[in-house]
Amino acid sequence: GTLNEILRRGLRYDYDLVVIGGGLGGLAAAKVCPALCFQAHGYTLSFSVFPELFKCDCLGGTCINVGCIAKKLMHQAALLGQAIQDSSNFGWEFNKQVSHNWTCMMEAVQLHIKAMNCSHHKQHLQDSRVTYLNALGELVAPHTVKTTDTKGAAMCHSAAVFIISTGESPRYLGIPGDREFCITSDDLFSLPHCPGHTLVVGASYMGLECAGFLAGLGLPVTVMVRSILLRGFDQKIAERIEEHMVNQRISFLRPFVLTKVEKIQEGSPGKLRVTALSSDGKETFEGEFNTVLLAIGREACTRNIGLDHVGVKYNPRTGKVLVDEEDRTNVGHIFAIGDVQKGRLDLTPVAVQAGRLLARRLYGRQRTKCDYINVPTMLFTSMEYGACGVSEERASQMYGEENIEVYHSNFWPLEWTVPGRDKYACYAKVICHIPDSERVVGVHVLGPNAGEIVQGFAVALRCGLTKEQLDSTIGIHPVCAEVLTDLTVTQRASGATVVKGTC
Numbered sequence: 001g002t003l004n005e006i007l008r009r010g011l012r013y014d015y016d017l018v019v020i021g022g023g024l025g026g027l028a029a030a031k032v033c034p035a036l037c038f039q040a041h042g043y044t045l046s047f048s049v050f051p052e053l054f055k056c057d058c059l060g061g062t063c064i065n066v067g068c069i070a071k072k073l074m075h076q077a078a079l080l081g082q083a084i085q086d087s088s089n090f091g092w093e094f095n096k097q098v099s100h101n102w103t104c105m106m107e108a109v110q111l112h113i114k115a116m117n118c119s120h121h122k123q124h125l126q127d128s129r130v131t132y133l134n135a136l137g138e139l140v141a142p143h144t145v146k147t148t149d150t151k152g153a154a155m156c157h158s159a160a161v162f163i164i165s166t167g168e169s170p171r172y173l174g175i176p177g178d179r180e181f182c183i184t185s186d187d188l189f190s191l192p193h194c195p196g197h198t199l200v201v202g203a204s205y206m207g208l209e210c211a212g213f214l215a216g217l218g219l220p221v222t223v224m225v226r227s228i229l230l231r232g233f234d235q236k237i238a239e240r241i242e243e244h245m246v247n248q249r250i251s252f253l254r255p256f257v258l259t260k261v262e263k264i265q266e267g268s269p270g271k272l273r274v275t276a277l278s279s280d281g282k283e284t285f286e287g288e289f290n291t292v293l294l295a296i297g298r299e300a301c302t303r304n305i306g307l308d309h310v311g312v313k314y315n316p317r318t319g320k321v322l323v324d325e326e327d328r329t330n331v332g333h334i335f336a337i338g339d340v341q342k343g344r345l346d347l348t349p350v351a352v353q354a355g356r357l358l359a360r361r362l363y364g365r366q367r368t369k370c371d372y373i374n375v376p377t378m379l380f381t382s383m384e385y386g387a388c389g390v391s392e393e394r395a396s397q398m399y400g401e402e403n404i405e406v407y408h409s410n411f412w413p414l415e416w417t418v419p420g421r422d423k424y425a426c427y428a429k430v431i432c433h434i435p436d437s438e439r440v441v442g443v444h445v446l447g448p449n450a451g452e453i454v455q456g457f458a459v460a461l462r463c464g465l466t467k468e469q470l471d472s473t474i475g476i477h478p479v480c481a482e483v484l485t486d487l488t489v490t491q492r493a494s495g496a497t498v499v500k501g502t503c
């Protein structure tokens with residue numbers, strides 16, 4: 001029924017589908033559609049919506065241009081610094097003093113990003129017969145989008161169906177000096193000069209990841225925390241991450257909120273004076289930093305895309321679009337995927353999966369909906385953290401504390417033993433639901449390559465992994481993931497954990 005309706009209406013429009021937003025979610029939907037559409041004339045049109053990315057004609061949204069890719073590469077730069085330190089224990093000798101060149105790293109990272117943009121994504125769109133327009137899109141009528149290109153030229157296009165995948169951009173605080181003097185992650189990855197002594201405001205994903213790699217590059221870093229670290233994540237793991245960051249000489253200022261930023265010295269970097277107030281309002285903090293990085297969350301880029309013109313419902317505070325389980329808004333032919341959706345996970349692979357499946361449901365006679373349960377995720381903090389399933393707090397809430405068993409262990413990666421590094425920092429825990437044959441409902445790993453480890457276990461969780469199956473799995477020796485096949489100590493029996501080596 002839906003397909004016939006779409007095809008019937010499609011005959012009257014310029015395009016079968018218009019995707020507003022050229023991030024990875026939108027691109028995933030756009031690339032699948034033309035292959036599935038029956039009408040020869042009906043191609044997909046995709047737009048950029050971030051003004052900055054639009055100016056430089058950049059596809060790939062936050063992930064490619066100002067997020068995951070640059071962040072992981074800079075995290076890698078920090079890991080290499082650690083590897084250089086470790087290498088002397090393995091017999092490497094250096095004559096030259098080792099130092100890090102920020103500009104050189106930044107340029108290399110940006111070069112890679114440009115290459116991904118120009119060659120990979122644009123070519124892929126062309127191959128998929130998708131019309132790409134570098135323009136700002138605004139819905140002006142239920143089936144019409146107005147586009148404005150970089151020269152200001154406007155055009156209208158009609159389409160049977162729209163997918164909104166405009167993503168999010170960093171929030172600002174709205175305090176004196178924030179927009180003038182502070183940067184966000186959108187700026188950090190292309191900052192032409194070394195940020196120097198940095199104050200990171202916000203203690204979730206983005207804040208802690210940036211703080212981690214900046215400290216790993218040898219820069220002094222302070223994190224200003226309003227309440228807790230990593231809200232929504234397993235809080236015992238969050239404590240361990242904080243402990244590791246403190247050992248890395250990152251300072252934490254909590255609980256404080258920033259109230260003012262002033263420039264006191266020009267330069268690259270210059271010097272800023274910040275004022276902050278403790279959460280109870282009793283204490284004031286004043287300090288000087290070279291850079292203030294705001295990582296206080298993001299808001300959906302939906303303000304200027306004409307949602308009000310077509311009656312699409314959204315949360316006026318966050319800009320997030322309300323969708324049903326099929327990713328459909330309250331307006332039948334308008335869908336939304338990725339970070340703009342209200343109440344879903346803001347993760348690139350989630351947007352990509354949602355986009356792909358939506359396109360297949362619309363044009364490919366498939367019914368599979370995006371499954372938002374057991375989505376694995378990873379934090380590129382200096383001590384990497386990978387997780388899939390629920391946190392301990394959530395498991396207790398869902399099943400009752402008496403019905404969950406938490407198996408855990410510290411472990412010491414073999415490659416860290418020779419340099420004698422961080423013996424008590426790596427940790428694994430598996431949360432099981434006792435009445436359901438000890439089904440594994442959460443896997444948490446703190447350690448090198450945590451994301452690589454957890455990805456495979458995420459598949460097992462989807463297949464209903466039990467503790468017994470985990471125990472009967474033979475480990476690979478001597479790797480870190482092996483620890484998950486040999487967890488015998490429960491948190492209930494003993495708070496203390498033993499440290500397992502990989503040999």
Ligand SMILES: NC(=O)C1=CN([C@@H]2O[C@H](COP(=O)(O)OP(=O)(O)OC[C@H]3O[C@@H](n4cnc5c(N)ncnc54)[C@H](OP(=O)(O)O)[C@@H]3O)[C@@H](O)[C@H]2O)C=CC1
Pocket residue numbers: 173201202203204205206207209225226227228229230231256257258295296297298345346347377378379380
């Ligand atoms: N590795 C990955 O996969 C990554 C994923 N992401 C995704 O991007 C999304 C956004 O992440 P992120 O940018 O870290 O934002 P989040 O919304 O997750 O966290 C915002 C942080 O800023 C703090 N904060 C919010 N408002 C203020 C304020 N007015 N003053 C001081 N502190 C404040 C919050 O504190 P409080 O707890 O007190 O509210 C919290 O610590 C996340 O949902 C995440 O899924 C981002 C980066 C990496």
